[in-house]
Amino acid sequence: xxxxxxxxxxxxxxxxxxxxxxxxxxxxxxxxxxxxxxxxxxxxxxxxxxxxxxxxxxxxxxxxxxxxxxxxxxxxxxxxxxxxxxxxxxxxxxxxxxxxxxxxxxxxxxxxxxxxxxxxxxxxxxxxxxxxxxxxxxxxxxxxxxxxxxxxxxxxxxxxxxxxxxxxxxxxxxxxxxxxxxxxxxxxxxxxxxxxxxxxxxxxxxxxxxxxxxxxxxxxxxxxxxxxxxxxxxxxxxxxxxxxxxxxxxxxxxxxxxxxxxxxxxxxxxxxxxxxxxxxxxxxxxxxxxxxxxxxxxxxxxxxxxxxxxxxxxxxxxxxxxxxxxxxxxxxxxxxxxxxxxxxxxxxxxxxxxxxxxxxxxxxxxxxxxxxxxxxxxxxxxx
Amino acid sequence: xxxxxxxxxxxxxxxxxxxxxxxxxxxxxxxxxxxxxxxxxxxxxxxxxxxxxxxxxxxxxxxxxxxxxxxxxxxxxxxxxxxxxxxxxxxxxxxxxxxxxxxxxxxxxxxxxxxxxxxxxxxxxxxxxxxxxxxxxxxxxxxxxxxxxxxxxxxxxxxxxxxxxxxxxxxxxxxxxxxxxxxxxxxxxxxxxxxxxxxxxxxxxxxxxxxxxxxxxxxxxxxxxxxxxxxxxxxxxxxxxxxxxxxxxxxxxxxxxxxxxxxxxxxxxxxxxxxxxxxxxxxxxxxxxxxxxxxxxxxxxxxxxxxxxxxxxxxxxxxxxxxxxxxxxxxxxxxxxxxxxxxxxxxxxxxxxxxxxxxxxxxxxxxxxxxxxxxxxxxxxxx
Numbered sequence: 001x002x003x004x005x006x007x008x009x010x011x012x013x014x015x016x017x018x019x020x021x022x023x024x025x026x027x028x029x030x031x032x033x034x035x036x037x038x039x040x041x042x043x044x045x046x047x048x049x050x051x052x053x054x055x056x057x058x059x060x061x062x063x064x065x066x067x068x069x070x071x072x073x074x075x076x077x078x079x080x081x082x083x084x085x086x087x088x089x090x091x092x093x094x095x096x097x098x099x100x101x102x103x104x105x106x107x108x109x110x111x112x113x114x115x116x117x118x119x120x121x122x123x124x125x126x127x128x129x130x131x132x133x134x135x136x137x138x139x140x141x142x143x144x145x146x147x148x149x150x151x152x153x154x155x156x157x158x159x160x161x162x163x164x165x166x167x168x169x170x171x172x173x174x175x176x177x178x179x180x181x182x183x184x185x186x187x188x189x190x191x192x193x194x195x196x197x198x199x200x201x202x203x204x205x206x207x208x209x210x211x212x213x214x215x216x217x218x219x220x221x222x223x224x225x226x227x228x229x230x231x232x233x234x235x236x237x238x239x240x241x242x243x244x245x246x247x248x249x250x251x252x253x254x255x256x257x258x259x260x261x262x263x264x265x266x267x268x269x270x271x272x273x274x275x276x277x278x279x280x281x282x283x284x285x286x287x288x289x290x291x292x293x294x295x296x297x298x299x300x301x302x303x304x305x306x307x308x309x310x311x312x313x314x315x316x317x318x319x320x321x322x323x324x325x326x327x328x329x330x331x332x333x334x335x336x337x338x339x340x341x342x343x344x345x346x347x348x349x350x351x352x353x354x355x356x357x358x359x360x361x362x363x364x365x366x367x368x369x370x371x372x373x374x375x376x377x378x379x380x381x382x383x
Numbered sequence: 384x385x386x387x388x389x390x391x392x393x394x395x396x397x398x399x400x401x402x403x404x405x406x407x408x409x410x411x412x413x414x415x416x417x418x419x420x421x422x423x424x425x426x427x428x429x430x431x432x433x434x435x436x437x438x439x440x441x442x443x444x445x446x447x448x449x450x451x452x453x454x455x456x457x458x459x460x461x462x463x464x465x466x467x468x469x470x471x472x473x474x475x476x477x478x479x480x481x482x483x484x485x486x487x488x489x490x491x492x493x494x495x496x497x498x499x500x501x502x503x504x505x506x507x508x509x510x511x512x513x514x515x516x517x518x519x520x521x522x523x524x525x526x527x528x529x530x531x532x533x534x535x536x537x538x539x540x541x542x543x544x545x546x547x548x549x550x551x552x553x554x555x556x557x558x559x560x561x562x563x564x565x566x567x568x569x570x571x572x573x574x575x576x577x578x579x580x581x582x583x584x585x586x587x588x589x590x591x592x593x594x595x596x597x598x599x600x601x602x603x604x605x606x607x608x609x610x611x612x613x614x615x616x617x618x619x620x621x622x623x624x625x626x627x628x629x630x631x632x633x634x635x636x637x638x639x640x641x642x643x644x645x646x647x648x649x650x651x652x653x654x655x656x657x658x659x660x661x662x663x664x665x666x667x668x669x670x671x672x673x674x675x676x677x678x679x680x681x682x683x684x685x686x687x688x689x690x691x692x693x694x695x696x697x698x699x700x701x702x703x704x705x706x707x708x709x710x711x712x713x714x715x716x717x718x719x720x721x722x723x724x725x726x727x728x729x730x731x732x733x734x735x736x737x738x739x740x741x742x743x744x745x746x747x748x749x750x751x752x753x754x755x756x757x758x759x760x761x762x763x764x765x766x
């Protein structure tokens with residue numbers, strides 16, 4: 001298939017797969033799509049290791065990296081303080097009542113308590129570090145030292161630093177947007193490719209649906225190519241997205257129930273059983289509205305005992321360590337932990353009902369796309 | 384174009400136009416689509432008059448009617464009391480604090496107060512009557528006395544009475560759904576056609592987006608045909624909906640800015656200027672979540688002084704008379720009234736930027752549909 005995006009990225013089928021799991025990234029790239037590794041959960045050293053592994057697996061086939069760049073990256077404040085100094089300040093900024101709420105939550109659900117002091121110290125290494133200025137810059141540098149073809153910014157316009165470094169390295173820059181206004185800012189920031197992500201998407205997401213957002217963004221940024229994201233898990237949805245004017249699609253949720261996915265088994269089970277009604281847009285995991293499975297976790301943060309969610313990255317720091325403990329305990333069969341456990345996923349979770357290898361998802365989407373197009377041509381054939 | 388729906392309804396282009404305006408209904412039907420008159424705002428006598436007018440205009444071409452049937456229609460309670468008795472009971476059930484809030488709202492926004500006592504009495508005639516048991520039955524009987532081809536139920540499964548009477552009259556029955564679960568119930572109730580309406584739609588709407596809901600419902604009710612609704616205002620979106628498996632589309636919002644539309648001029652202006660971000664799902668006009676233009680009205684009902692919204696039809700009774708007065712005053716240029724005024728519309732309001740005759744909207748969608756299909760075929764032509 002020949003679209004602006006398949007040509008830009010050197011791929012056969014303009015299906016981009018966002019995943020935190022290197023196996024999914026490599027499998028999709030090797031199947032003729034384009035894997036994009038979500039770098040937010042890694043330290044620079046870990047990321048380097050993951051990308052080296054992917055390099056070996058894909059044998060020169062194209063792939064990319066997605067980083068979560070804080071909006072303030074270009075600002076001076078915080079820039080002078082080193083990585084660990086900034087993190088101590090972040091930890092100190094979490095109010096005591098939030099740790100207390102977390103403590104009580106664990107007790108109420110019968111989840112063995114982690115060492116809270118240790119959890120506080122551990123959390124930022126896992127999740128908070130990269131969303132500081134230095135953390136994000138480090139991840140960008142590590143990424144550009146590998147033969148990636150695309151670097152994507154998941155939140156807000158990429159800072160000039162990122163765009164400049166990527167262009168020097170001959171790497172295309174993509175950015176996710178949830179409104180036409182944001183798309184305009186991304187174009188001004190110099191990105192090569194816009195990912196228009198509808199509110200039905202998993203993770204950080206806005207409120208405008210894919211069906212409305214994609215044509216709006218396509219018209220706003222033309223002739224820049226647009227990928228459609230949000231709710232897309234099948235080839236007929238990919239055909240729909242491209243009928244809207246997209247040059248390809250960006251899928252995240254659909255990989256979470258693949259064989260390769262590192263989704264915790266109890267969460268994978270819930271995703272396979274879930275309908276499209278079982279997600280909610282909640283600030284409870286990162287501090288920004290992010291769509292995820294409804295669970296006791298999302299309900300409790302909205303409940304009467306909740307101290308309210310914090311901003312990003314403070315809420316991320318509070319939630320990340322807790323969720324790691326919850327998942328660990330849930331795997332032992334603890335009922336309370338299973339009630340609390342959740343993960344980011346879009347409304348298309350209702351369409352994710354079988355476990356397939358990631359490459360099979362790509363092949364199925366190629367086939368379903370062709371079927372959808374045949375059907376459309378058949379319908380309009382006769383008056 | 385030959386789809387299950389175009390054959391069922393005897394039309395050329397499976398574009399259904401929901402409108403409260405008879406001119407739009409007739410224009411769309413005469414342009415090769417299928418107009419559906421929203422009957423909720425009419426008394427039985429008025430509806431009879433509107434349908435007689437449409438009959439003369441369309442010269443035998445097919446059209447339909449949409450009724451708002453309360454879920455309790457089949458239940459015994461309220462059924463024995465006559466229309467006016469039921470309404471007095473409804474009026475008495477509106478708490479005094481809601482009338483007080485309304486009164487204060489008018490004062491704060493500098494909108495001349497209507498005679499509150501008169502407004503209370505007037506409201507149900509305009510809006511509440513039809514959502515009582517007898518009111519809905521009367522509208523169904525009036526509709527079936529005209530040569531309609533389709534009767535649609537906008538809320539919940541159509542009662543057995545409605546399905547039976549329609550089938551006797553040889554009229555197809557459609558029902559709007561917002562989830563796959565609701566679609567299953569509609570199939571059980573005996574409908575012929577499902578309208579899967581995504582959360583981006585104007586008016587009463589759920590939370591699952593069109594991109595996800597349509598394939599989910601198509602798979603759930605197969606081989607029953609499905610129309611896609613929610614966010615659709617262009618031919619490329621219609622192509623997208625049909626790539627998802629729909630046999631046609633159901634559009635409501637796009638007609639509100641046509642030449643024929645009876646949308647108040649100040650509201651039409653705001654719609655033409657609005658972006659897709661300018662709508663909100665709010666209970667403030669009917670008591671059920673309904674997407675509409677954001678305005679001071681929707682904000683105030685969410686605000687700190689609000690007594691909270693009532694259920695349906697009580698909130699409808701409170702809101703309808705007030706909104707009529709607001710619109711009347713807004714037309715004189717009153718700023719406060721213009722801030723309060725709003726109307727039901729979907730996120731596709733961001734794509735509605737010009738005033739066109741309704742027939743031109745149909746012709747444009749036919750052309751855009753063909754262009755989208757050509758584009759898709761062009762993309763997939765070469766590997």
